[in-house]
Amino acid sequence: MRNTTSSTMTDRADGGVSRLWNTVVGNDTAFLLARANALSLSAANAALEPYGLKVRSYSVLAIAVEGVRPTQRELSDFLRLDPSQIVSLIDELENAGLATREPAQNDRRVNVVAPTEQGRKVFRHAREATQRAERECFAALDARDRARLKAMLSTLSALDSAPG
Amino acid sequence: MRNTTSSTMTDRADGGVSRLWNTVVGNDTAFLLARANALSLSAANAALEPYGLKVRSYSVLAIAVEGVRPTQRELSDFLRLDPSQIVSLIDELENAGLATREPAQNDRRVNVVAPTEQGRKVFRHAREATQRAERECFAALDARDRARLKAMLSTLSALDSAPG
DNA sequence: TATTGTTATACTCTATAACTATA
DNA sequence: TATAGTTATAGAGTATAACAATA
Numbered sequence: 001m002r003n004t005t006s007s008t009m010t011d012r013a014d015g016g017v018s019r020l021w022n023t024v025v026g027n028d029t030a031f032l033l034a035r036a037n038a039l040s041l042s043a044a045n046a047a048l049e050p051y052g053l054k055v056r057s058y059s060v061l062a063i064a065v066e067g068v069r070p071t072q073r074e075l076s077d078f079l080r081l082d083p084s085q086i087v088s089l090i091d092e093l094e095n096a097g098l099a100t101r102e103p104a105q106n107d108r109r110v111n112v113v114a115p116t117e118q119g120r121k122v123f124r125h126a127r128e129a130t131q132r133a134e135r136e137c138f139a140a141l142d143a144r145d146r147a148r149l150k151a152m153l154s155t156l157s158a159l160d161s162a163p164g
Numbered sequence: 165m166r167n168t169t170s171s172t173m174t175d176r177a178d179g180g181v182s183r184l185w186n187t188v189v190g191n192d193t194a195f196l197l198a199r200a201n202a203l204s205l206s207a208a209n210a211a212l213e214p215y216g217l218k219v220r221s222y223s224v225l226a227i228a229v230e231g232v233r234p235t236q237r238e239l240s241d242f243l244r245l246d247p248s249q250i251v252s253l254i255d256e257l258e259n260a261g262l263a264t265r266e267p268a269q270n271d272r273r274v275n276v277v278a279p280t281e282q283g284r285k286v287f288r289h290a291r292e293a294t295q296r297a298e299r300e301c302f303a304a305l306d307a308r309d310r311a312r313l314k315a316m317l318s319t320l321s322a323l324d325s326a327p328g
Numbered sequence: 329t330a331t332t333g334t335t336a337t338a339c340t341c342t343a344t345a346a347c348t349a350t351a
Numbered sequence: 352t353a354t355a356g357t358t359a360t361a362g363a364g365t366a367t368a369a370c371a372a373t374a
Binding site for chain 1: 180181183184185187188189192193194195196197198199200201202203204205208219223226227230232234238239241242244291294298301302304305309310312313314316317318319320321322323
Binding site: 235236237247248250251265271272273274275 | 331332333334335336
């Protein structure tokens with residue numbers, strides 16, 4: 001016997017939770033945003049797992065691979081992570097042989113992050129995996145909606161630290 | 165002297181980070197989603213702070229106030245939190261005098277969460293505060309875009325545990 | 329035998345302050 | 352005096368397993 005006694009609350013396929021969607025919370029944009037992000041995040045992390053990466057380390061690697069030669073401080077500001085978190089993030093990448101710290105020319109305090117050859121290679125595959133995951137994650141939206149969504153999210157993100 | 169030596173990377177108003185937006189990462193929907201969510205989340209938490217609430221406890225309180233009489237298991241499923249996390253969440257609300265555990269009629273294993281009078285009162289004010297914060301947070305979008313965004317996020321969230 | 333709520337534990341994440349070396 | 356990176360530490364958040372009461 002399962003869930004036959006209190007039929008009104010628990011006889012749905014999803015465990016009887018659907019009725020909770022009909023609340024202020026289930027109709028709140030911020031809540032839906034958090035939920036969508038959680039789904040997207042765990043999909044991305046799952047896709048990156050085979051490469052020993054997470055979204056954090058992947059982001060750093062991605063920026064490094066583009067040849068932007070970011071300083072740790074820039075990564076801290078851009079990714080909104082504490083400088084100390086960047087340290088361990090780059091330690092990870094260095095220990096995995098994917099990136100290195102290089103001293104900046106003009107300022108001996110500054111480190112710049114550069115990818116190794118293996119870093120570039122791993123990144124190419126990891127990127128494919130995340131893009132595949134992202135396609136699946138946003139497959140419920142058509143191309144125009146996906147573009148709209150991206151534009152809106154970009155607008156919202158821009159409020160904080162303006163791109164361009 | 166500040167940031168005049170390596171002018172190409174650090175002479176912008178935002179700390180020179182804007183150049184990092186022109187990367188794969190800065191153009192990634194999942195990344196923008198995470199950023200937008202972080203902004204929305206911290207705005208909501210800031211708005212709730214005066215009431216001794218966070219988004220988590222606020223969500224539980226909101227559901228309770230609607231009279232849905234959710235079980236802890238339902239809250240766990242709906243909010244995608246471990247049952248043990250629900251325990252401490254409700255402990256918080258109970259200690260603050262905002263909600264109580266009530267035994268379910270048909271199943272003596274089950275607790276149901278109900279608001280206190282003070283819980284209802286606090287929620288009304290907290291709700292106003294979060295709505296104000298949400299309005300500010302999404303003010304960069306016009307009404308139609310906000311509606312579109314909400315609909316899209318709802319679609320994405322629905323993939324996981326379907327509402328309705 | 330399965331489920332609800334609970335406790336305990338460990339692990340990750342996050343935030344903070346203090347330290348060094350450079351500027 | 353201020354900044355880049357580092358270290359250490361404590362707090363919050365998360366995941367897991369084991370347990371008692373009940374079904």
